[in-house]
Amino acid sequence: METYHIPVLLKESVEALNIKDGGVYVDATLGGGGHTTAILESGKEITLFAFDQDPDALIHNEELAKKYAGKLFIINDNFANLRTQLSLHRIKKIDGILFDLGVSSHQINVDSRGFSFSLDGDLDMRMDQTRELTAKELINHFPYEELRNIFRDYGEEKQASRIAKAIVEAREEKPFSTTLELSEFLDRCTVGPKKLKIKARIFQAIRIFINGEIEVLKCALEDAVKILNPEGRIAVISYHSLEDRIVKKLFKFEEKDCICPPKLPICVCNKKSRLKILTRKPIIPSEEEIEKNNRARSAKLRIAKGTGNYEI
Ligand SMILES: C[S@@+](CC[C@H](N)C(=O)[O-])C[C@H]1O[C@@H](n2cnc3c(N)ncnc32)[C@H](O)[C@@H]1O
Missing domain, CATH: 3.40.50.150 (Vaccinia Virus protein VP39)
Known part of the structure; x- marks a missing residue:
């Protein structure tokens, strides 16, 4: 294809x-x-x-x-x-x-690259796959403040704080592993009619950070x-x-x-x-x-x- x-x-x-x-x-x-x-x-x-x-x-x-x-x-x-x-x-x-x-x-259309919130892939998002930091590492291990800042600064997302908090709580139970897991979680933990836009902003923020x-x-x-x-x-x-x-x-x-x-x-x-x-x-x-x-x-x-x- x-x-x-x-x-x-x-x-x-x-x-x-x-x-x-x-x-x-x-x-x-x-x-x-x-x-x-x-x-x-x-x-x-x-x-x-x-x-x-x-x-x-x-x-x-x-x-x-x-x-x-x-x-x-x-x-x-x-x-x-x-x-x-x-x-x-x-x-x-x-x-x-x-x-x-x-x-x-x-990069968006190949599920294994992990850039898309509508395809199921590993949470990766590295354009250069020799870089160490993946989206999975970021979502599962970065402290609340850093996640919030990334979502706010690189996604310009108003619910940055709520989302970061929810992720930190949820990963205690079960770490995030795939793009769809994160995508469905974002659907559940955000409010208002703009869920799709919020997801796009959060994915964008992670991608911008991962790739510097x-x-x-x-x-x-x-x-x-x-x-x-x-x-x-x-x-x-x-x-x-x-x-x-x-x-x-x-x-x-x-x-x-x-x-x-x-x-x-x-x-x-x-x-x-x-x-x-x-x-x-x-x-x-x-x-x-x-x-x-x-x-x-x-x-x-x-x-x-x-x-x-x-x-x-
Ligand atoms: C929007 S696409 C370019 C599309 C291209 N102009 C075309 O006609 O198909 C951006 C490309 O730039 C690469 N890229 C993004 N940031 C880069 C960087 N800092 N250094 C080198 N390549 C980069 C990505 O891997 C991606 O393949």
Whole structure:
């Protein structure tokens, strides 16, 4: 069964990269290879590095790697290691980078990966299965306060405290083992008409924590800005407000020329603008795209270009 689905905001994100002959580009999130394929099919002579921390993505794209040998380099690593990995290929600067964040439809649709609350699988949720911490370990062993904070900070869930307390009590009787056990438990211990949304938020929170998604995103965006050529593009598709906020904030900070307190008569920080934002408001999918691909419904694309003001 084909488990990778239609790429989101495909045309818009590939256009965002402004692909030029001779350029070096990065797809930070290879997944099913939809964006990577479209970038390679742009008709320009380019080199493309595609990252994914999940070995399943590499297996899925084996044919693509063969077809574009010498042009496409697939790297099985976290995009947090962007600069280290590129330097192994003697690449110091890039002309464009795309992040299509979060989990792939493959990861959600394969029950054994444990990402979905409607499929029965092991409570796992690791994109990179060499990581030690699984969702099962987190749910069965983290103290109440930490669970509450994770549900509140990464799921923005109002019932975080009630849910964390209920989990801690229930696991004394019987530890949680599968996604459906947790999913059915959440149905029982939450109140109100929004049970499905609450479940989605709790699963999202666990996934974000297990994969260190927020910390990794911050540091990878900073690194990407550092290696962007003048006029080089950075494009980010995010799927929830936590991610989008980070992108928006970082773009705004990097666009500023001076960050001295306004009281100071002259600039002492010497900060230079390193990005120019190209999307004051994020690009969102058309209704037609959302109709064809429900996964696109929450997507937001933000684009910026490098100013060349980064000294490393
Ligand atoms: C939304 S999917 C990308 C889909 C892809 N653009 C396509 O066209 O099929 C996100 C992918 O990025 C990977 N990923 C998420 N965070 C990552 C990270 N920090 N480092 C490397 N890969 C990551 C996931 O494993 C997943 O395969």
